[in-house]
Amino acid sequence: MVVEQSRDAAVELLAALSPELREKATAPFDTPDHRVWTYLPGDRPGVTLGELSAEQRRLTMRLLEIALSERGLADARSVMLTEAIRRGLPQAEPGSSVDVGSEQRYFLRVLGDPSGMDPWAWRLNGHHIALHVTFVSGAIGFTPQFFGSEPATVLSGPHEGLRTLAAEQDLGFSFLDSLEAGQRELAIVSDTAPSDILTRYDPVADSHVLLKGLPYGELTPEQRQLFSLLLGQYIGRAAGPIGLQTWQDITEQGIEKLTFAWAGATRPGGGHYYSIAGPTFLAEYDNTQDDANHIHSVWRDLRNDWGTDLLAAHYAGY
Numbered sequence: 001m002v003v004e005q006s007r008d009a010a011v012e013l014l015a016a017l018s019p020e021l022r023e024k025a026t027a028p029f030d031t032p033d034h035r036v037w038t039y040l041p042g043d044r045p046g047v048t049l050g051e052l053s054a055e056q057r058r059l060t061m062r063l064l065e066i067a068l069s070e071r072g073l074a075d076a077r078s079v080m081l082t083e084a085i086r087r088g089l090p091q092a093e094p095g096s097s098v099d100v101g102s103e104q105r106y107f108l109r110v111l112g113d114p115s116g117m118d119p120w121a122w123r124l125n126g127h128h129i130a131l132h133v134t135f136v137s138g139a140i141g142f143t144p145q146f147f148g149s150e151p152a153t154v155l156s157g158p159h160e161g162l163r164t165l166a167a168e169q170d171l172g173f174s175f176l177d178s179l180e181a182g183q184r185e186l187a188i189v190s191d192t193a194p195s196d197i198l199t200r201y202d203p204v205a206d207s208h209v210l211l212k213g214l215p216y217g218e219l220t221p222e223q224r225q226l227f228s229l230l231l232g233q234y235i236g237r238a239a240g241p242i243g244l245q246t247w248q249d250i251t252e253q254g255i256e257k258l259t260f261a262w263a264g265a266t267r268p269g270g271g272h273y274y275s276i277a278g279p280t281f282l283a284e285y286d287n288t289q290d291d292a293n294h295i296h297s298v299w300r301d302l303r304n305d306w307g308t309d310l311l312a313a314h315y316a317g318y
Contacts, residue, residue: 002239003138005066010114010122013059021047021056029112029119035203035306039146039296041127046109049101057101060108063122067133067142072237075147078164079128080104082149085159094158119311128296130201134307136314141307142242144205145234145299152287152295165295168285171230172274176262178223179214187214193264193273197284197296205300207282210275213261227260231276234283234299246281246301253279264288280304 014022025047033045049057064073080100084092091098105126112120114135121134121141128148134141149164179187189211199205219227231250235243250258257278264272271288282300287293303309 002066002140002241003135006063006122006133006135007114009059009062009066010110010120013056013063014110014114016056016059017047017052021051024051025108026110029121031111034111037123037125037130037132037144037203038201039125039128039130039148039298040201041105043105044107044109044125046107046123046125048104049106049108050103052101052108054099054102057099060124061101063133064124064131067131067140067239067242069236069239069243072239075165075237076129076131079147079149080106082151082154082162082164083127085154085157085162086150092159119307119314121307132306134310136307136310139307139310140242140245141301141304141310142238142246143299143301143305144201145237146201146297147237148296149294151290151293153293155293165297168230168233168295168297169268169287171226171233172262172272172285173266173268175223175226175230175260176266176274178226183214183218183223186218187260187262188266189213189261190263193271193288194286195288197273197286197298198275199282199284199298199300203306205282205302205305207277207302210277210282210284211261211263212277213259213275215256216258216260217256227258231258231283234276234297237299250278250281253281265292268292 017025064076077100089103090096091100091102106129107125110122112118114120119136123132130146132144147165152164154160154162198209235246259277262274271292273286276283280302282302285297287295
């Protein structure tokens with residue numbers, strides 16, 4: 001259902017664009033910069049949400065509504081609102097009738113032809129959002145996926161106290177606090193947190209840059225429940241069928257192979273970092289910049305970023 005709905009939504013969106021905007025918004029699936037991405041400020045290929053009409057932005061957001069869960073969509077909108085607050089844009093005013101995408105520099109791009117039978121993809125990239133969704137032979141690749149927030153907590157103004165990606169932080173500390181002394185010795189790999197996620201925006205994530213930490217197999221049943229909630233903050237951003245497939249992939253590879261590593265402050269307020277990693281799954285969270293009020297979080301599929309495994313199977317069938 002997600003595949004068909006996404007195809008229909010993409011076709012409708014592209015049909016609604018002028019020839020000039022459609023040319024900016026599209027590229028061949030095998031474009032040389034297919035795997036070039038970043039979560040930093042700056043230009044990307046594609047058309048910005050701010051260049052689109054309200055109806056065209058609605059059609060763009062329809063792609064997110066289909067691919068993301070209700071909570072994932074709320075997170076994406078919260079990231080966009082926080083960016084608007086940071087930049088002082090009109091849609092950040094409480095009660096504003098201006099939609100969140102207006103004036104925003106998030107770049108939409110559709111790779112390939114969604115109306116055909118060949119692989120295609122859509123992506124929405126900008127400061128603190130990077131969504132890459134790939135469709136191959138009725139299957140979906142959902143990563144790399146990045147959500148961030150600057151600030152993590154709004155400190156002043158009409159939105160004072162607003163927190164974005166709060167559960168990623170709160171569940172991380174809750175899980176850390178649940179660990180016993182011996183477990184903490186394994187989990188806490190450094191007293192100093194790195195200044196950013198370690199895999200950065202590399203086209204291919206290298207899990208070897210991460211320290212292993214505490215294995216899932218050494219957790220108590222209660223700790224495993226907390227760990228699953230934390231893991232679910234990343235997997236749960238995806239629409240139900242995508243998240244379920246990811247969970248099945250993790251369990252088939254052996255959930256006991258997952259590890260949890262923590263670095264930095266062990267109480268909120270100081271710079272802190274954690275990672276969850278296994279044979280196929282990698283998630284990182286970092287909150288160190290701007291006095292630990294600036295979140296970066298990423299979900300990578302070590303086999304299927306950009307639909308790599310799906311594409312290999314697809315082309316092998318030819």
